[in-house]
Amino acid sequence: MPALYERLRAEHGPVAPVLIAPGIPAWLVLGFTELLRVARDERSFSHDPRNWRLLREGRVAADSPIMPTVDWRPALLYTDGRQHRRMRSAVSAALERINGHALRRTVRATAERLISEFAEQGRADLVPHYARKLPLQVVTQLLGLDERSGQQLVQATLGTAAANADSANASGRMTGILTKLIEAQRSGTAGDGFIATLARHPAGLTDDEILHNLVVVFVAANQPTVDWIATTLRILLTDPALGTSVAGGRLTIDDALDQALWRHPPVQNYPARYALRAVEFGGQPIRAGDMLVLGLAGANADPSVRPPDGCPVTGNRSHLAFGAGPHACPSQDLARLITRTAVDTLLHRLPDLELAVPEKDLAWTTSPWAPSLAALPVRL
Known part of the structure; x- marks a missing residue:
């Protein structure tokens, strides 16, 4: 993908x-400055897919593979202006109520339990055995689910993301679990957790809005957190200088996390x-109703801002891995805490991890949005 971005940049700007x-068709925004403008300028560029000309003209089939990603829902991800601010105020308030110290303890305990399941075997695959399990298990606890319902939500979420013949059924199961949870917390019978804060916020979110914002904040954000954990572990295992610097205390886990966000953001291209109007933009004639995809990885690699190759990133968080502007990821601090604790706990428990295959043999999933590691086999 990085080579593709540079070919596109060289040919089209x-x-x-x-x-x-x-x-x-769509436009892929690869320039750092251009991406900032698209992300910040709500008067020219909307997040509401109902403004997409091809969709309004009926030129996108209902079963198109793009529809699950861009179909409109009553959530902050698909709204602008006042509606977006109303929903985001409720989501931000609920996120701020999460106790960071308690969350760190929960993540560490979950990580320790997962590590114990494979630590004595001498080998493990850190994607399915660790990175893929940990964030969802933490989220189910944040939502106040019991163990059985939590496992059902984990399986339904994984099934929804699998994009196979059972995905629609899995999505229905996921919706059913979350709907029951919303009903219980709105009625006051399930404590005063994240969902209860959303339900009682002055923004007045409906149950449907609570449901879809939950899906955006926790479910849709799950895979990027999985990828961030896996990618950080990969670069620590395959970059001896970085791994040694972190192990020796010259660099921190956060430095490794930022290295991953600069070079390999969990979401590479964000729809x-x-x-909203015709505009000359980045040297291209953009028509009203055109779709623009935010090329987060390409913008991070823009020669005008890219850190020098081979240079560890320390203290520089001006990357665009979390987007920018009004729609910047509201749960990025939560994701960083989970990822940092997951990586730190694993390295502390298993300091002699080694990659079990050559780096060139690692398997990847294919996706226009977020190509990710399918496996990370290690020897303990």
Whole structure:
């Protein structure tokens, strides 16, 4: 993907024409400055997919592979202006109520339990055995689910993300679990947790809005957290200088996390914004209703801002891995705490981890949005 971004940048400049699905054109924003403008300028670029011209004209099939990603829902991710601020105020208030110290203890205890399941075997695959399990198990505890319901939500979420024949059924199961949880917490019979804060916030979110914002904040954010954990572990295992510097205390875990966000952001391409008016942008003639995809990885690699190759990133968080502007990820601090604790706990428990295969043999999933590690086999 990095080589593709540079070819597109060389041929088209900071905004390049692409196809995101068969017959579905869009613009990929690769320039750092251009991406900041798209992310910040709500008067010219909307987050509401109902402004997408191809969709309004009926040129996108209902079963198009792009629809699950961009179909409108009553959540902060798909709204602008006042509606977005109303929903975000409630979500931000609920996130702020999460006790960071308690969350760190929960993450560490969950990590220790997962590590104990494979520590005596001498080998493990850190993607399915660790990175993929940990965030969802933590989230189910944050939501106040009992162990059985939590496991059901974990399985339903994984099934929804699998994009296979059972995904629709899995999505229905996930919705059912969350709907029951919302009903219980709105009625006051399930404590005063995250959902109860959303339900009682002055923003007046409906149950449908609570449901879809939960999906955005926790469920949709799950895979990026999985990828951030796995990618950070990968670069620590494959970059001897970085791994040694972290182990020796010259660099921190946060430095490794930021290295991952600069070089390999968990979401490489983020859909989408929709032009509200015709505009000359990045040297391209953008028409009203055009889709623009935020090329987060490409913008991070913009030569005007990219850290020098081979140079560890210390204290620089001006990357765009979490987006920017009004729609910047509201749970990025939560994700960092989970990821930092997950990586730190694993390295503390198993300091002699080694990659079990050559780096070139690592398996990857394919996705236009977030190509991610399918496996990270290690020897303990």
